[in-house]
Amino acid sequence: MKDVPHNAVPPGLADLPLSERERLEVEKQRELQEGLTRRHLANARYRESYLAVQFDRVLHMGKEG
Numbered sequence: 001m002k003d004v005p006h007n008a009v010p011p012g013l014a015d016l017p018l019s020e021r022e023r024l025e026v027e028k029q030r031e032l033q034e035g036l037t038r039r040h041l042a043n044a045r046y047r048e049s050y051l052a053v054q055f056d057r058v059l060h061m062g063k064e065g
Contacts, residue, residue: 013021 013024016024
């Protein structure tokens with residue numbers, strides 16, 4: 001098995017015109033940003049749900065005690 005460097009250019013990419021490579025890079029960056037945004041929103045929803053459950057537990061403990 002050949003070791004491929006982490007920053008290796010994908011096959012065929014170097015043969016594309018510069019404008020096409022730039023377009024692909026912009027698309028890649030947009031996909032990364034959208035993925036980070038979706039992950040951030042998912043984490044925020046999880047945190048909100050977690051805090052709601054914890055608040056409910058505190059209220060129930062106050063009623064029992």
